[in-house]
Amino acid sequence: MWRVPVSRAHLDDAGMTLLFLGLGIAIHLTGLGRIGDDLHGPGPDWFPLLTLGIGCAFQLLRSTHPAIALAGVTAALVLDTVTVPSIPVWLVFSDIVYAAAVYGSARLLRVLYGVCTTVSAAVLVLVAASPALAQWRLLFVCVLWLLALVGSPLAYGLAVRTHRSALALERNQSRILAELADRERAEAVADERRRLARELHDVIAGRLSAIAVQSAAALRYPDNDALARKALAAVRTNSVDALTEMRGMIDLLADTADADAPAATRETAGLRRLDRLVAPIVESGTDVEIDCPPWITDADTVDALPPVADIAAHRILAESLANAVTHAPGQPIRIVITHADATLRLQITNPVPTPAPDSVAPHAGRGLANMTVRAGLVGGTLDVVRTDGDFTVTAILPAARTATSHRSTS
Structure with missing residues (x-):
C-alpha cells in the first residue's frame, strides 16, 4: 500500500487554504465579492472564482515555499484587478503577505517590502484615476483597505518572525549552556x-x-x-x-x-x-x-x-x-x-x-x-x-x- 508522507506544515497549509477558499466562495455567492461598480473590468462575473482558485492553489505553498506562493498569489491579484476586482483574492493575498513575513528568508523579506509597496501604490493610482464623485472618500477607504489587508499582516508577520528568532536564539543558548x-x-x-x-x-x-x-x-x-x-x-x-x-x-x-x-x-x-x-x-x-x-x-x-x-x-x-x-x-x-x-x-x-x-x-x-x-x-x-x-x-x-x-x- 502506497502512502504519501505528509508533514504537519502541509496539513496546516491545506487547512488554511480550504478556509480561505470556502470563505471566498461564500462571499461570491452572497454578491459581496466585487469591489465597486466603478472598478468593474472586462471579465465575466464568474471570473473571480477562477482567480480565487489560482490564488488558493499557490496558497498551498505558503509555509513550505513562501517565495513561490507570493509570486503566484501576486500574479492572481493582478489578474483579478484588471478583470473583475474582488475581495476574496485580496484576503488570500493578505494571508500570503503574513506567511512570507514569517516563513520567508531575509532576501524574500526584502522582496516582500517591494511587492507590498508596488501593490499599494498601484491601487492608490488606480483609485485616484477613477471617475468617482466622492473621490477623496474612496481614497480614504482605499488607504484603510491597504492598511487592513497589507500593512497589518506584514507588521504582524514581522512581529511573529522576531519572536520566533528570539525563541530560537534562546533555545540555542539554553542548549549551549546545558552542554557547558x-x-x-x-x-x-x-x-x-x-x-x-x-x-x-x-x-x-x-x-x-x-x-x-x-x-x-x-x-x-x-x-x-x-x-x-x-x-x-x-x-x-x-x-x-x-x-x-x-x-x-x-x-x-x-x-x-x-x-x-x-x-x-x-x-x-x-x-x-x-x-x-x-x-x-x-x-x-x-x-x-x-x-x-x-x-x-x-x-x-x-x-x-x-x-x-x-x-x-x-x-x-x-x-x-x-x-x-x-x-x-x-x-x-x-x-x-x-x-x-x-x-x-x-x-x-x-x-x-x-x-x-x-x-x-x-x-x-x-x-x-x-x-x-x-x-x-x-x-x-x-x-x-x-x-x-x-x-x-x-x-x-x-x-x-x-x-x-x-x-x-x-
Whole structure:
C-alpha cells in the first residue's frame, strides 16, 4: 500500500487554504465579492472564482515555499484587478503577505517590502484615476483597505518572525549552556576521581612502602629479636596512621567531616612527622641525612607553617622517600629543608644505579605526577633532575610563617 508522507506544515497549509477558499466562495455567492461598480473590468462575473482558485492553489505553498506562493498569489491579484476586482483574492493575498513575513528568508523579506509597496501604490493610482464623485472618500477607504489587508499582516508577520528568532536564539543558548554544564560536571567528576586517586596513592602507597621496608629489615635479620620488635612496632604505627588518614578521607566523602578535619590530617601528615617517615628507612640499613631547621619539625611549632603547605610537603617527602627505597634500595638519601622569604624548599637526593637495558626506568608511575600536582595546588613548583647518577626532587612551596601557637601533643 502506497502512502504519501505528509508533514504537519502541509496539513496546516491545506487547512488554511480550504478556509480561505470556502470563505471566498461564500462571499461570491452572497454578491459581496466585487469591489465597486466603478472598478468593474472586462471579465465575466464568474471570473473571480477562477482567480480565487489560482490564488488558493499557490496558497498551498505558503509555509513550505513562501517565495513561490507570493509570486503566484501576486500574479492572481493582478489578474483579478484588471478583470473583475474582488475581495476574496485580496484576503488570500493578505494571508500570503503574513506567511512570507514569517516563513520567508531575509532576501524574500526584502522582496516582500517591494511587492507590498508596488501593490499599494498601484491601487492608490488606480483609485485616484477613477471617475468617482466622492473621490477623496474612496481614497480614504482605499488607504484603510491597504492598511487592513497589507500593512497589518506584514507588521504582524514581522512581529511573529522576531519572536520566533528570539525563541530560537534562546533555545540555542539554553542548549549551549546545558552542554557547558554537562561538560563542567564531567570535568568535575574527572577532577574528583583524580584527586581521590592521588589521595589513595599517597596514603596507601606511602604507608605500604614503609611497612614493606620495615618488614624487609626484620626478615633480613631473623635472629635479632630487638629489631623484629622495632619493626613490628613501626608497622603498627604506620598502619594506625594510614587508618586514621583513611577514616578522615571517608568522613570527608560522606560529608561528615567537621571543622577539625584539617587538624586531624596534620596529626599524621605534617613535617613534624618527618621522624616517622625516616625511622623505618634508617632501621632497614639505609643512611638518611637530614638538614632541616629545628622549628619546622618541632611539635610545639606545628602551626608555624600554613596547613596546606605543611601537608603538601609531608606528602612530597613521603613519596620521594618511597621512590628512593623502592628504586634504589640501600642507597643513601639526603634531605634538605629550608625556609626563607616565605618559601619552603624541599630537596631529596639519592644515588640511582644505572638500570639494565631491559629493566623499567626508575621512578616511573603516578608518584611524580602526584607530587607535581600537590605542589601546583598550593601555588608551588616541583622539579625532578637526574645527573651523574643522582636523582634529585626539588619542591618549592609558598609558606609564609605565621604566629607560632603552642599546644601539647600526646
